[in-house]
Structures are given as structure tokens and as C-alpha cells.
Amino acid sequence: MHFVITGAAGMLGQDLVAAAKAAGHEAAALPRADLDISDRAAVHDALDSSRADVVFNCAAWTNVDGAETSPDEALAINGAGAGNVARAAAAAGAWTIHVSSDYVFDGTKREPYVESDMVGPVSSYGRSKLEGEHEVAAAAPERYTIVRSSWLFGAGGPCFPATILRLAAERDELNVVDDQVGCPTFTGHLSSALLDLAARRPLGIVHVAGGGLCSWYEFARAIVAGSGLRCEVKPCTTAEMPRPATRPAYSVLRSERGDEVPALPDWHDGLAEYTAVTRAVSTR
């Protein structure tokens, strides 16, 4: 197939481009420097001539705390920008696969969120991602898949495991929040699932996140345990570590759409692959 990938220099974008090429697809990688998705005319021009079968939108404002002070900027990219991509893709006859987030939920549920659950973002970032979902559905009502995922980590960008490994090398002790629970998702696994979805093209929203669940504290413990570093990881509460943006306390994602949606390996497997990939890079 012929793909266009926006946000191609981002953490997910990089892995998706590599996975698409490795699987024998043609992948036109468009980093922000080559295509700003908030520029409607530029997006139209880029996709009009692309001959794409599927356009993956991996471009986003992902600074969750920064979105609290820059809500309009976040909305212009995550909301209107996503709409620009879907509209131009539909006009070019292509299917849109747009990446969204667990942060569209308020996190008050205590069992996995499925696609039909009520949304209710509790942060500016979450509201901007929800607006993007609405924009995409309105712009290409017959030709889109919205993929909600969560807690992404990968070799191509700053992420939680990278931060924990850096801090664990510097300190004897780390406090990590234990009252936010979710599904860590390895971008290598998500990329494979996105390619699978490009073939299946389920219409509407799908949930695709790493198998299993954990708190950030449990995730950090697993990261440090696998690293050989001698740092004690201690649990703390969100209230003890205030951040500008509210995070959902519980954002475990599962799909209710059965065989239409690929299931990802457990997050422990994702962490093992992340560790192998990043070690291979650092020893080169």
C-alpha cells in the first residue's frame, strides 16, 4: 500500500515509518518541517498529489502540561489540524487513521474503558484530542479510523522509561505515583497494529493499547528492575506530586470490537523490546 505519515519525526511516527517500509509498503514520511498540519492549504496540497491509500496522522501537540497554558495552540493542532488531515485525505480518496488518546476519558471508571464509553476529558490536552476526534469524524465520515492508545513509550522519543532510567542512574531513591493506572504501550507494537488496521479499515473509534495494566509506580519498578541500576522506587500519590494538568486516575483501554481490532502484547513484552532496542542503539 501507499501511505502518508504526518508527524513522521515523532516517537510513534518514526517507528511507524520504519515498520511500514519493513513490511514493503511505500511510506511518504512528512515531519513537521515538511508539513504543518495546522496549515489547511498546505495539507490539501501535500495529500492531493500523494496517491495515498491511507494517511496516518501521528502529528500532535503532546505537551500535556503545556496545553494548560496554551490551549488554543494545542487545539489548532490536535483539533483543527486533525480535521485538515482527514478532509484532505478524503478529498484525495484516502482513508485516515488518526491517533487519539486515553486522555479523552475522565478516569473515574474502575474497569476498562471501551469505545462506547462516555468521554469527559479533564485537561486541556484531553479536550483538544477529543476535538480532533470530532473533526476527523465530521471531515471524513465514511473513511476514518480513530485509534485511541495510551502511555506510549518507544526508542524514538523522550518517554517514561527513558526518564526513569536517567533519574535512576542519578539518584538512590525515586518517588513515583501509584494512584494512576493505565496501559503502557510500546510504539513498536502499536505501529504493527496500525499497519494491520490500514488493511482492515474498521470505521470509527478503536481502542489499541498494551496488554495488562499497571500504575506508573509499578511501571517504574519494572523499568529499574530490568536495568540493573540500584535505585529504590517508592510509591507516592498524585496529590504529593502536583502537575499543571490533571491526569485520569484510571485509563485502561480495551476494545469491544472483537476481531476488527488487533490486540497488543502485554506491556512487559513491550518493555523488554524497548530495552533490547535502546541497548542495541547505545552499544553501536
Ligand SMILES: NC(=O)c1ccc[n+]([C@@H]2O[C@H](COP(=O)([O-])OP(=O)(O)OC[C@H]3O[C@@H](n4cnc5c(N)ncnc54)[C@H](OP(=O)(O)O)[C@@H]3O)[C@@H](O)[C@H]2O)c1
Ligand atoms: N505519548 C503518549 O503517551 C501518547 C499517549 C496516547 C496517545 N498519544 C498520541 O499518539 C500520537 C503520537 O504521539 P507521540 O508520542 O509520537 O508524540 P511526539 O513524539 O510528540 O510526536 C508528535 C509529532 O508531531 C509533530 N507536530 C507537532 N505539531 C505539528 C504540526 N502543527 N504539524 C505537523 N507536525 C506537528 C511534533 O513535531 P515537533 O516535536 O517538532 O513539535 C512531533 O514530531 C499523538 O496523536 C498523541 O496525541 C500519545
